[in-house]
Amino acid sequence: MPFPPGATPLFAGLGCRRGSPADNLAGLLRRTLQAHDLPLEALAGLASIDLKYDEPGLLQLAAHLDLPLTFFSAAQLAPFATRLSHRSPVAFRHSGCHGVAESCALALAEQVSGQPAQLRVTRIVHDDMTLALAWAPSFGG
Template identity: 35%
Template sequence: MSCAYLAFTARGEALARRLAEALPGSVSRCGGEVTLKGWTAEHFAQNEALIFVGAVGIAVRAVAPYCKSKASDPAVVAVDEGGQFAVPLLSGHLGGANALARALAEVCGAVPVITTATDVNGLFAVDLWAKAQGCALLEPERIKRVSGALLAGQTVRYWSAWPVAGEAPAGVERAGTPEAADFALTLTPEGGALHLVPPIGVLGVGCRRGTTAERLEEAFSAFCASSGLSPAAVSAAASIDLKKEEPGLAQFCEAHGWPITFYSADQLRAVPGQFTPSAFVAGVTGVDNVCERAAAKASGGALLLPKTAGGGVTLALAVRPFAPDWRTEQ
């Protein structure tokens, strides 16, 4: 977690530096060129956690203009300069502020002041579970519906495309169908549940020479629309080494933040499994299928969505092995 500390007095700066020795991050002190507004704007945009060593009210006023969503805001914690209390203010679960407050408190002997309702009542927190399982939360506004039901003493139902190891938490039961679920672990979200998507997909890509990033984006959108796949399920791409110098492919993957792996024709031919053959592709590349074989090899798992083709682009999806459990801490 990339941390940034801001202090306001000499005593606060000394504590910030002590905390940063245990939980590394930059340390600044307000004054001169370092302004509260400027420091907050800069670090809210670039750091995963902001720690204000000073009054809670100062921290609240500083971050208020920049708060957007619990799905994207960084963790914000205030620690008084006497080191007595560590108070998570923003992104307690998804951003990790609660866990950070506990870690900071341990360093300086403070009391972590945790106010999140599910934590206070010892209940299952679906957003914390999503984070622990490495999943994207597609509809963060629906978290409160799940948590609210548990806080009201109601049972919530989940559905998962994979077996979930361990015993389900109190108040959580498996739904018979995805439609009956309050939250669902899936790659293909539908309905009104809160959807948790594990980023385990590898997109296999084949394309004509000179294919633009825009054309690849159109093909990917159509691929997701036809299959129901959430784009959040994809975390990497793969292709044949003949495509290493394709600028459109590089730009397409960079726009999504996906690393791309390239394989030789010999490597792709050696991938075990049943794949959709093409004599034309074999004549051009030396292997009968690029997208399916590349996806399968890069994922180390199973082919989920077979080749679709159109406009000079072929796409397929394979998924890495995934074994969720009921842990809510990483």
């Protein structure tokens, strides 16, 4: 997927229940990008929590988009808890992380850019899926 010249890369954090189909995850991603007038080509990577390392929907989405999929442990995501728009007790009970999508998006943006990241789109919840987009504004563009 060609990356737009001069664009700042976006990093998507995804959370989902087991068995969420790739088509549903792709639809959520597409709708979110369109709603915020962001190009799909600006996506530079996807991330989720390591509990989902074998989740078919996430793996298929990454393959379909030809994007790297990175997994982070709850311990790696913990430092981002104070920067989340929403801290979910339910997510914490299930994963040890207060917000999978936002934490993963921030973690990946900072890992790739080596710079402080910000949420570009805060947590979007649809059915049993969550999505957030992060960027490092001074990186790439």
